[in-house]
Amino acid sequence: MYLLRLALASLNNRRFTALLTVLAIALSVCLLLAVERVRSEARSSFASTISGTDLIVGARSGSVNLLLYSVFRIGNATNNIRWSSYEWLVDNPKVKWAIPISLGDSHRGYRVMGTDSSYFEHYHYGRGQALQLAEGRPFADLFDVVLGAEVASALHYKIGDQIVLAHGVSQVSLSKHDDKPFRVSGILARTGTPVDRTLHISLGGIEALHVDWKNGAPAQGGGRISAEQARELNLQPKAITAVLLGLNSKIATFALQRQINEYSGEPLQAILPGVALQELWSLMGTAEKALFVVSLFVVLTGLIGMLTAILTSLNERRREMAILRSVGARPWHIASLLVLEAFSLACAGVLLGLLLLYLGIAASQGYVQANYGLYLPLSLPGSYEWSLLGAILAAALLMGSVPAWRAYRQSLSDGLSIRL
Template sequence: MYLMRLALQSLANRRFSALLTVIAIALSVTLLLSVERVRTEARASFASTVSGTDLIVGARSGSVQLLLYSVFRIGNATNNIRWDSFEQISSQPQVKWAIPLSLGDSHRGFRVLGTNQAYFDHYRFGRDQALTLSQGKRFSDLYDAVLGADIARELGYQLGTELVLAHGAGAVSFVKHADKPFHVVGILAKTGTPVDRTIHISLEGMEALHVDWQQGMPARGAGQVSAEQARQLDLTPTAITAFMLGLERRIDTFTLQRKINEFSGEPLLAILPGVALQELWSLLSVAEKALLLVSVFVVLTGLVGMLTAILSGLNERRREMAVLRSVGARPLHIFSLLVLEAVSLTLAGIALGLALLYAGIAAAKPWLEQQYGLFLPLAWPTPSELKLLGGILAASLLMGCIPAWRAYRQALLDGLSIRL
């Protein structure tokens, strides 16, 4: 206890250099923990995007590509699936429910999803959580739309707001479906998934938008179909982008997957969402580990700075050490004093780093949720973060032994005679 008090008083006498050292360690700790928390929370956020879905089926491509465009609304499908193929597969005895997904349009950069009531009944996220409406109702009319929570908040849309959808999934589109506007009838509760940034309409509504389109362009003049005329037509879809399946028994998953992958009607691909997620993370793991490694080296740089500061001040403190020896301090006490100084600086840096981390999370949390759908909770450090902090403390203890050993040797040699 006496040595700790002495170490703190010694640091107080060198408060400016000590403060700079603490700040350097704190910034490196903040960076390391930020990378670790973003990495773990991003993985958890991705994993919780879809649950309870046994298979996702799309045109034959890659499993990661299919997962990205069907679940995360990233990228585009290589091809569509015929409606009769969907009906044939969804009628299999192993299938409990099926959710058709039709993508391709957007509104001010937000994706539009055409689906049916099964989407609201069976889609699950997180730990088997169902979709709920915070306002309004599900779509029922041909031109009804249900918004994700982020869209309603960012664009200020309310029930009854008119939407003009655009062709294509880009942020900017020069071809709009202005002749067939939609109206907001419902707003979904926040989910923390891509659902929050999706506009949901019926499959028939999606078909109505393109009923008079030919070769990717809208018809002109006499060939154009108005919004009311579209109501009189058969709007059964001819094709969809992908669909999700829930099975009666999980044991049938691989059997049905193989059957779909060998489907004779057209080339299809069925994937297990969990397996595709693992494949996605394996692709990202190199960048993930590289970023973590850079953060570790930044922490080591901060600790080396601390070591340099303590070593550079040893010669100036040789008289201080000699005085301590004169009042009864042993070389081991001198050694312990220097180690305690290094540990105290590191602990102060860790405490300040944690404070900066939580302040940064509190400030950036709304922006991260809005832009990336990433939730960073203001929670206590996780076990993995505590291990990292323990590693930093152990490294500082080892580094503190270097100047401590040097001071120990000097204390043995110098006694009360100081060579200046």
């Protein structure tokens, strides 16, 4: 115990250097734990981009491709599925609810998605959170559009604004549906998911936009149909892009998946969102590991800074060591003193790092969840985080043994013969 008091007193005499060392370790520990929490929560948030949906059904292709265009609005479907196939799915006794999705248009780089009212009722994200409207109401008119939070914020739209959608998916489009403008009826609350980057219109609205289009181009001359004329037409969709399904029983998931995959009406594919999300996340594992390795090197840099500070002070403290030896201190006492100093610095750095981590989480928790969909809990470190902190303290002890060994080997006469 007296060695610990002596080590703390010695650090107090060099408090400025010690504080800088502790701060460097604290910042590196805070960064490591923050990266680890963001990694784990990002994985959890990624896996819960879509929640409560049992199956996603689309044209037969790869499971990742189907997930990308139906949930993340990335890429395009290899083919559409017929409306009759959608009706067959809805009529299946195992199906509790179905959300039709129709893609293909965009607005200034943001995807437009056609759906129906079941989307706002049954689509969930995160930990089972339902979609909420920040302003306005869901689409009721044929030419109403509900904006995701990012679309409204980035393009400065508000309720009642008129917008023109474009054919196809690109930042700049030459084929615009400017004869059928839409009016903003609602703006969704921020979710931190691809919903924020999507414009939502009705399936009838999708059909109205393309009712006078042939082979991907608008009809010429007298073949054009105005917005008012479109309201009088039968706008029943002939095909959609994908369907999200919720089932009456989770037990029936695999049986229905097999039934859909073997459907004779047309080639369909049903995927489990959780499995496909894990498959997609595994493709991103290299970047995740690289981020963790970088944070480990930051911690190593902080510990090397501590080692450098102690080694640099050795020459200045050789007389101090010699005096301790002269009053009866053993060589192992001197070595233990330096090891305790290193351990004390590391402990203080770890504690300060934890404090900085929790202060940072408390200050940014709401903002991060609202803008990035990540929920960072104010919870005690888990077993893996404790193992990381233990490894940091063990590394500090190991590094502290280097100056301790040097001090151990210094002789009494060497310490007393220093020229001032």
